[in-house]
Amino acid sequence: MNTVLPHQEPIEVFRRKIFAFYGDSRRSFPWRETRDRYAVMVSEIMLQQTQADRVVPKFTAWMGRFPDVAALASAPLRDVLALWSGLGYNSRGQRLQSCARMVTERFGGVVPAAPAELKTLPGIGDYTCRSIPVFADNLDVAAVDTNIRRIIIHEFALPEETSKRSIQIAAEQLLPPGRSRDWHNALMDYGSLCLTSRITGIRPLTKQSKFRGSKRWYRGMIMKELVASDQVFLEELDARYGDCSWNIREIVGDLVLEGLVEEGDGENGKGRVLRIRG
Numbered sequence: 440m441n442t443v444l445p446h447q448e449p450i451e452v453f454r455r456k457i458f459a460f461y462g463d464s465r466r467s468f469p470w471r472e473t474r475d476r477y478a479v480m481v482s483e484i485m486l487q488q489t490q491a492d493r494v495v496p497k498f499t500a501w502m503g504r505f506p507d508v509a510a511l512a513s514a515p516l517r518d519v520l521a522l523w524s525g526l527g528y529n530s531r532g533q534r535l536q537s538c539a540r541m542v543t544e545r546f547g548g549v550v551p552a553a554p555a556e557l558k559t560l561p562g563i564g565d566y567t568c569r570s571i572p573v574f575a576d577n578l579d580v581a582a583v584d585t586n587i588r589r590i591i592i593h594e595f596a597l598p599e600e601t602s603k604r605s606i607q608i609a610a611e612q613l614l615p616p617g618r619s620r621d622w623h624n625a626l627m628d629y630g631s632l633c634l635t636s637r638i639t640g641i642r643p644l645t646k647q648s649k650f651r652g653s654k655r656w657y658r659g660m661i662m663k664e665l666v667a668s669d670q671v672f673l674e675e676l677d678a679r680y681g682d683c684s685w686n687i688r689e690i691v692g693d694l695v696l697e698g699l700v701e702e703g704d705g706e707n708g709k710g711r712v713l714r715i716r717g
Contacts, residue, residue, distance in 0.1 A: 443609040461625035476550040476575040511539040517715045521666045529662045534562035577620040581610035586630030589641045670712040
């Protein structure tokens with residue numbers, strides 16, 4: 440097997456340290472109390488680029504409204520986006536519903552456990568296809584997110600430019616067999632509470648741009664208006680966001696292409712309007 444880390448003794452010391460920290464400082468979240476693969480999938484997608492404390496009320500409300508794959512797959516997109524509001528990137532909420540529909544069609548309504556099958560679902564990438572079976576099934580695979588990458592680089596004095604492949608190999612070396620769920624939760628807590636980016640100076644691979652006034656901000660404002668009302672006139676958007684650094688119609692066009700919204704005629708043919716699709 441390829442190796443990145445030193446011999447086994449420092450690995451065992453590191454494992455003991457992380458589990459000791461976890462024993463003293465473990466955090467409690469509702470998604471840690473379930474083994475339901477659908478619920479874990481929901482939490483993992485919600486947690487992408489969103490702080491865990493902010494996700495808690497959203498996750499609880501979501502599971503109350505969409506408790507299983509069937510409920511989410513059959514829901515109106517407006518209801519999905521209304522509950523997603525506040526988590527950012529409305530397209531992620533839409534893709535989560537697309538996941539539910541694909542799971543219904545291809546996997547009999549049961550979220551698959553195999554990373555290779557999970558990765559065929561919309562919005563499920565290299566990390567999430569591993570993290571879902573880790574937290575739901577205790578599968579012995581290593582899932583590497585920003586927190587875990589930072590921990591490995593700092594704790595084992597690796598160069599910050601170490602490749603993603605080498606970090607993945609290191610994570611696999613560190614994984615204690617049979618304890619994948621606890622191990623990943625422990626690393627998440629250690630990275631969030633103790634070994635932060637600010638403390639280590641290790642930057643994430645991708646950096647979020649300033650939010651207000653960004654394309655993402657304008658997208659979010661348009662979607663909020665549409666969730667709150669049946670339709671919005673395009674002329675109103677032009678007037679309201681005339682100072683947009685980008686062409687507001689291009690942003691609308693992107694939302695249409697992604698299947699989030701649709702454009703049509705207003706009542707009695709009065710102007711062009713935007714509506715949430717479906």
